[in-house]
Amino acid sequence: MNIAITPEADYGTVTAPGTVRIQRLLPGPIERIWSYLTDGELRRQWLAAGDMSPQAGSSFELVWRNDELTDPPGNKPANFGEEHRMQSRIVEFDPPRRLVFTWGDSGKVAFDLERHGDKVMLTVLHEGISDxxxxxxxxxxxxxxxxxxxxxxxxxxxxxxxxxxxRLRGEYERRLSA
Structure with a gap:
């Protein structure tokens, strides 16, 4: 498979200590992208499985099985297992615009969706990254x-x-200053 060069705008940026922000313009409509964030079966196809109740304050579990995201999955690094689980809690739930949840015991992740014609701007802000x-x-x-x-x-x-x-980890190694 040929590896495409990643457009500059697709890279995450450090916006504050311990915080990374990444944006992507996706095909709409916004309700479809919202479903990929909140429906456990759809989210499993790109990130992690896990049913969530559609309300702030509810707890849920994210279950990563990255080997199932692409076929073939590629060469997994030795330090990763078959599955990873993390407990989270919804902080904000504002369909179809904003979803915020805790990232385990530290940090949080916010997903913001904004209509751009027939496309949707997805913004992910991950705060509280330890190192x-x-x-x-x-x-x-x-x-x-x-x-x-x-x-x-x-x-x-x-x-x-x-x-x-x-490949991307190596690129982020070069892009993010020590």
């Missing part, structure tokens, strides 16, 4: 997961998940 290594892993992770989402809603293929994640 540079996690910033690199999380920046590359969001980038690759959003690549998979973009491919799903656009009806196309993307590169194998783990190969893309490892």
């Amino acid at each position: 540079r290594n996690n910033m690199l892993m999380i920046g590359a992770g969001w980038h690759m997961h959003i690549n998979v989402l973009e491919a799903r809603v656009g009806g196309r293929e993307t590169e194998p998940f783990w190969d893309g994640w490892q």
Whole structure:
């Protein structure tokens, strides 16, 4: 598979200490993208499974199985297992514009959706990242997961998940200053 050069605008940026922001213009409508954020079965196809109640204050579990996101999955790094689970709690639930939830015991993630004609601007803001290594892993992770989402809603293929994640982690290593 040929590896496409990632457009500059697709990269996450550090907006404050421990905070990364990534944006992507996706095919609409906004309600479809909202469903990919909130419906556990649709979210499983690009990020992580897990049923959530549609209200602030409710707890839920995210279940990552990154090997299932692309076929083939690519070459998984040795330090990753088959599955990862994390408990979270919804902080804000404002359909179809804003979803915010806790990231385990530290940090939070906000998803904002904004209509742009027949497209939707997705903005992901991840706050409370503990250190540079996690910033690199999380920046590359969001980038690759959003690549998979973009491919799903656009009806196309993307590169194998783990190969893309490892490539992007190297790019974030070079892009984010020490």
